[in-house]
Amino acid sequence: MAALPLRDSPDMYGRVTRLLHWTIAALMLWQFLGMALRLIFGRRDFVSFFVGGHALVGTVLFVLIVLRVVWMLANRKNRPDHGDGLLGLGARLGHLALYAVMATVPSVALLRAWGGDRGLSLLGVEVFAPKAVPVEWTQTLAGAVHGELAWVMLALIAGHVVMVGLHEGMWRDGTLARMVGRR
Numbered sequence: 001m002a003a004l005p006l007r008d009s010p011d012m013y014g015r016v017t018r019l020l021h022w023t024i025a026a027l028m029l030w031q032f033l034g035m036a037l038r039l040i041f042g043r044r045d046f047v048s049f050f051v052g053g054h055a056l057v058g059t060v061l062f063v064l065i066v067l068r069v070v071w072m073l074a075n076r077k078n079r080p081d082h083g084d085g086l087l088g089l090g091a092r093l094g095h096l097a098l099y100a101v102m103a104t105v106p107s108v109a110l111l112r113a114w115g116g117d118r119g120l121s122l123l124g125v126e127v128f129a130p131k132a133v134p135v136e137w138t139q140t141l142a143g144a145v146h147g148e149l150a151w152v153m154l155a156l157i158a159g160h161v162v163m164v165g166l167h168e169g170m171w172r173d174g175t176l177a178r179m180v181g182r183r
Contacts, residue, residue, distance in 0.1 A: 008075040012178045017075065020068045021179060024102075027061050032154055035147075055113070056122050062106035069099060080178050091163070098160060101153045105146060112142030 007014045034050030041047050082091035113120035115138030119130035167175035
């Protein structure tokens with residue numbers, strides 16, 4: 001078997017795309033697990049293990065998502081095709097929605113931190129100083145959409161996983177193999 005290429009090709013996703021995809025997936029799983037535990041158990045001590053780094057993990061996700069979008073655009077002519085017809089259009093629109101929501105959720109959280117009275121420090125480094133008077137519209141916007149869009153993102157991710165299952169189980173077209181490394 002030939003070595004996996006760094007860049008994407010029409011036959012498969014390359015090493016960088018796969019690394020970004022699966023790292024983002026693992027970090028998102030961590031975020032959703034923490035938030036689900038918080039919803040179920042409240043702010044108990046063991047939940048803080050999962051939720052305590054939410055801002056740090058979210059910021060890392062934001063950086064990885066930006067890198068993923070840049071890498072996707074740099075490889076857009078070489079990536080595996082989503083296909084024609086209604087299914088291909090659905091795949092393109094589904095990925096577009098997923099990318100848009102993935103970028104928006106951490107963006108509004110960072111905006112809330114920038115305009116908030118708590119600021120944002122990551123690993124002891126102050127990113128945004130606390131505001132003496134919070135910027136109200138940043139708090140209102142983030143309060144209205146951050147959590148809600150995160151659950152929309154979870155629904156989009158679930159749809160993404162279901163479609164992979166259909167591709168593998170029903171159509172047997174090698175979609176999963178292009179992303180996990182068997183191809």
